Amino acid sequence: MPNGQAGSTPIFILSEGTRRQRGRDAHESNIMAARVIGDAVRSTLGPKGMDKMLVDSLGDVVITNDGATILDEMDVEHPAAKMIAEVAETQEEEVGDGTTTAVVLAAELLEKAEELLDQGIHPTVIASGFSMAAVKAQEFLEEMSREISIEDEEMLKQVAKTAMTGKKVEANIPVLADLAVKAVKQVAEKVDGGYSVDLDNIDTEKQEGGGVDDSILVDGVILSKERVHSGMPKRVEDARIALLNSPIEIKETETDSEIRVSSPDELQKFLDQEEGEIKEMVEKIVEVGANVVICQKGIDDLAQHFLAKKGLFAIRRAKKSDMERLAHATGGKIVTNIDDLSPEDMGKAGLVEERKISGEEMTFVEECENPKAVSILVRGGTEHIVDEAERSMDDAVSVIAKSIESGKIVTGGGATEIELAMKVSNYADSIGGKEALAVRSFADAVESIARFLAENAGLDPIDTVVELRSKHEEGNSQYGLDVYSGEVKDMFKEGVIEPLPVKTQAVSSGSEAAVMILRIDDVIAAKGEEFGGGGEGPEGMPGGM
Structure with missing residues (x-):
């Protein structure tokens, strides 16, 4: 064929109507979708987080600030947004709490990645840096943890209270935490070197009427x-x-x-x-x-x-x-x-x-x-209260079970995140190359959890983070934010504690989802499928969100 005619015959590989985004466009669309998911649940983070009202196609209403429930009820269509929503699902199934933290971390990592992409750093380098930081973060979290025993009922109650604080049943937390600890202790079985808890052996039944304090534990x-x-x-x-x-x-x-x-x-x-x-x-x-x-x-x-x-x-x-x-x-x-x-x-x-x-x-x-199986009957004045009480009870039972199984706890209130961010940032100084920038961005993303905690409590996030950092630099690694008084306090003494697996799983699933999305440079959607970019909604958000 003469050279002049070489470009004159179009070659069709994809069927007509297929939509495709490549390179920077694909990254921008996916990161935008992830950020919108992060923004949707970010305001629910912490004890002072706000609630969401979700209305489904049948008009049924769910009012909650539970990250997993929000993303489960939302009609998410964008493929990248679905991947971020899966982070909450994994977190819920594995540890039962920390879903909002995991999703916000994934969204923040992608936001930091966008800044690095703007500086001309290749996605593979960023992904590699994030993976290195995640592995190191797991090690640091293990070092920062403390041990907890199944016999330490007071400590286990504090773990349950931390998980339930900020939910609608806050006034009834002592009663629910007590029931949750008794239930988990009853079904825990001794295995080699520790305990195993099968949560299927704890049944939570709900019934409207009475108050949340009327909830009971049945040995059967x-x-x-x-x-x-x-x-x-x-x-x-x-x-x-x-x-x-x-x-x-x-x-x-x-x-x-x-x-x-x-x-x-x-x-x-x-x-x-x-x-x-x-x-x-x-x-x-x-x-x-x-x-x-x-x-x-x-x-x-x-x-x-x-x-x-x-x-x-x-x-x-x-x-x-x-x-x-x-x-x-x-x-x-x-x-x-x-x-x-x-x-x-x-x-x-x-x-x-x-x-x-x-x-x-x-x-x-x-x-x-x-009995090796027990039931908890949760009561509440209205349908919404009893539903939220049941969700709170499920969270409490899950975190107590994880604390007993792992035997390790860490402090809450942003203390663990600030300490982890500092350790990861120091680790970034010890490695060379462009990956160090990604590792430092990972540290910033982790630190942002504490920032949002302060923001949702109506405090100045910058002042709070600066004060927290200075306390941690002085060696006070347990210091976090008391969102009620607005002061920086020793979270361990305040009884704000969480199971280690809540943090390790959030870091693991959040970073894995971010890395996976970051490595996508081509989105090919079949005819009729929609994805972000191209102005389907505000700021290029996909219409189905």
Whole structure:
């Protein structure tokens, strides 16, 4: 082909309508999306953080300052923004608290990265610097931590109080913290060199009515179920519980079949046989000494009648998770065939009782001997209060569990962030090359957490950070911000403490998300897909945000 014609034939690689952003445009769009996510939750950081009201497409309202809940309820469309929202999800699943910190850190890292990109530093160099700083930060956090024991109830309560401070249930924190500590201690199991806590063994039920202070801990399981027959006893003391994963009814044939009867006698015989089979099942349950039956499947009307006549208390269609908790709490075994039921399979509880709580029938299986599963019933005056109380309780239980499992705690109130920022900044001085600039930016991003803490408390962020720095330079590594008095104090003495994993996970997931977004230099969106840039919304924000 002659040279003159070389550029005259267009070559189509991507389908028509595909949108593409490359290089600096891609970075700007992704960083902008991450910053908007960071800005959305930043004002909720700390005890003086503000709340968000989230209204979904059905008009349901959620009012909260919990970072994970906010991002979960928000309809996020931008792909980079989704990656930042995933940071909150990971933080929530791993440690149950510190979601806002993790998201704000990721957004701040990307904002600092943008400044470095403007200086002509390559994204790979910045990403490398951030990764180096994150690894070093983990080491520093480990050095800065203190040990905590499962026996130190007062310290564990302080950890719970720190997690719940700033939520709507602040006035009721002592009661909730006490319940959370007792619950976690009860289900903690000793393993090699420490403890393990399976949070599935702590069930949080919520019920409107009363006040948050009316919340209770049950040494056993609360079921949102009522007994199946009104003729059954409402209260059974010294309960022997049969846990069945098998229906107490006549099994349907698996294939289509028909039964022909030629006379009323034959029909009666057939019905009598069915009745006899159900009676046999009930007799078997009574024979092994059960006085309570909790069934994961259905219970036939006739079976309900026979069980009631025998004076048994029965529940049907219990959730699988509730059945597992009941087995842990009562020491019983879940049996899948009634014929295999034996006295050794029975679970034991001091009391099984149906109670009406705010108009709802609930069954309490309590007074279990050394239960390995417990339930917390959270109360509150309105739906929003009880929802927020439940979220606070979940946070408290998670942080206590992480403190016990890791055996390490650090100080809150921005103390850990200021100290970490100083250590990372000193580390930057010890390394050469352009990576040092990225490491220093990482330190600034970590320090900004303390700055936002002061900002949300209505204090001067610059003055506060300067005062904190000077205290830390004097060797007071525990000093942080008391947002209520506006003074810089020893956070350990003030009881503002958090589990070490909350900080290490925030640094880890926040930096990983920032590095991943930073390494993207080309965004190719299929036809119909939208992404930031191109003016979909204010300042190039994607329209779906």
